[in-house]
Amino acid sequence: MKEDSNISVETDSIYRKLQRHLNTLPIGYPKTESGVELRLLKYVFTPKEAEIAIKLRFIPDPIEAIYRRVKKKVKSIEELEAILFKMYEKGGIRIKRTMEGNKQVNLYQNAFLAVGMFEYQVKRLTKEYFEDFLQYMDEGYRDELASTxxxxxxxxxxxxxxxxxxxxxxxxxxxxxxxxxxxxxxxxxxxxxxxxxxxxxxxxxxxxxxxxxxxxxxxxxxxxxxxxxxxxxxxxxxxxxxxxxxxxxxxxxxxxxxxxxxxxxxxxxxxxxxxxxxxxxxxxxxxxxxxxxxxxxxxxxxxxxxxxxxxxxxxxxxxxxxxxxxxxxxxxxxxxxxxxxxxxxKERELSPPKNNTELYLKIMDKKAKLRRREKGIK
Known part of the structure; x- marks a missing residue:
């Protein structure tokens, strides 16, 4: 029983690390007292997938760059590619496809919860996941979305x-x-x-x-x-x-x-x-x-x-x-x-950002300004 308990604590620690990592993205992933945010992550990521997701970024990366960060956790770059695609299928990460000459290249990046992982559950959605998502909205995620x-x-x-x-x-x-x-x-x-x-x-x-x-x-x-x-x-x-x-x-x-x-x-x-x-x-x-x-x-x-x-x-x-x-x-x-x-x-017309990169950089810049203001830094 004690051994099982240690495994559970260790597993929760992996998901907590992923939560902290996702919280650094333009649309963060805040911690709650109930821990409902960990249940949402466990629904999408296995412990091994969570470890790999921690090594992804908001900026899309080629698989070679990711492999250098996680090669101690996988046997080969081919295994990594298979794991990443499984994470993509489950709606845990995003794949951006680009052309390098005549070759199509996959770039991998973290997904936000919303707009992102939540919407990507459309084929996998369960009553329990949706209820957890609504609870997370009430306990912190709504404030995160509105913070900037x-x-x-x-x-x-x-x-x-x-x-x-x-x-x-x-x-x-x-x-x-x-x-x-x-x-x-x-x-x-x-x-x-x-x-x-x-x-x-x-x-x-x-x-x-x-x-x-x-x-x-x-x-x-x-x-x-x-x-x-x-x-x-x-x-x-x-x-x-x-x-x-x-x-x-x-x-x-x-x-x-x-x-x-x-x-x-x-x-x-x-x-x-x-x-x-x-x-x-x-x-x-x-x-x-x-x-x-x-x-x-x-x-x-x-x-x-x-x-x-x-x-x-x-x-x-x-x-x-x-x-x-x-x-x-x-x-x-x-x-x-x-x-x-x-x-x-309205008198003041709002023109939307050019693209998603500009939108999320704008959000990150606003967050940085808010943090400086909290610390009393101009």
Whole structure:
């Protein structure tokens, strides 16, 4: 019994080391009192895989560089390659493929929990894992995601809400994102799948394939069996239903996103956790907000039911929008029978980072500034 206990302590120590390592990434992985974060890691990584994951970085590395760091833990570079691919299949790490001359080269890097390992569990998701993930959100991960006030996703308005006078930037137009995509795939929403597993299905839509993956990332979706490739016209048809059901369109917070989420207020981890923050408006990344014309509003409350952020209340039978909660999705506008709600552009327009590297470097820079501020260093 004592020997088994020692093995358990040693195993936990490996996962704790991995937790500390992942906590150094742009999107960290904080420790909790309950240790729920270790259970999430054990679901994805074996102890040996955890030891290897500790030697990966946020920056993608070729296998030769990784082998130099872990050669005492594996018999050969071929064994390492097999282990890394297994970790990739289980959604524990990312593989970036690049060309060196005529040869394709795999580069390996750590994945964040979200956006990352959590979404990559779409085929492996269990009730227990999802419950642990929700617990971790409440015990520390939500605060980690909000710590820099730089979001990994942004909100773009539904097309029916956009007026020609808005002068909408290309990166805020869904059609532009679809038209510029070289390839498109669709996969199930892991959040809704999780809610199904715990017996709390989505109240907003019966759709489950609502996560779009674009461009080169389509290869990963198909290789790992997460979803299927679709045409641009098929994507437009799905988005038509998405907008009819009142889902919020949220692409990655970059100019050329690799994914577009379609979120609701009852299932999706982005919106549900946004509403739990003390100051949610600090984390909202959008260039628009909705405004009610009180002279036109008839008090039908259609918009109240439509709003996924619970940003609309009735005040003397007139709809009133809390601008601190409004994310400018435009869903209330497209179904208002009296056209009493309009989409307004914010005075200060937010232009998304060029790519993911720029986004996460921006997050790391903000974290460094916050640490200096805590220490009283200018």
């Amino acid at each position: 006030k730089i979001n990994q996703l942004r909100t773009i308005p539904v097309e029916k809400s956009i007026d020609i006078d808005h002068n909408v930037a290309n990166y805020d137009q869904l059609e532009n994102l679809l038209e510029n995509a070289s390839r498109i795939s669709i996969m199930p929403c892991v959040c809704r799948k999780g809610q199904d597993l715990i017996g709390e299905p989505c109240q907003q839509t019966d759709m489950r394939e609502t996560c779009f993956v674009l461009n080169d990332s389509v290869d990963h979706v198909l290789e790992l069996g997460w979803g299927r490739e679709i045409t641009k016209d098929e994507a437009r048809e799905i988005f038509k239903k998405v907008q009819e059901d009142g889902l919020i369109i949220q692409p990655g917070n970059v100019l050329d996103p690799s994914y577009i989420c379609c979120c609701c207020g009852c299932c999706c981890c982005v919106t549900t956790n946004l509403k739990k923050l003390e100051r949610p408006w600090e984390m909202i990344t959008t260039n628009y907000y909705a405004e009610v014309d009180s002279d036109l509003c008839i008090g039908c409350e259609t918009c109240v039911q439509r709003c996924q952020m619970e940003a609309i209340i009735m005040n003397d039978s007139i709809a009133e929008i809390n601008k601190k909660l409004c994310i400018g999705c435009g869903n209330c506008i497209s179904t208002c029978p009296e056209s009493a709600i309009i989409l307004k552009k």
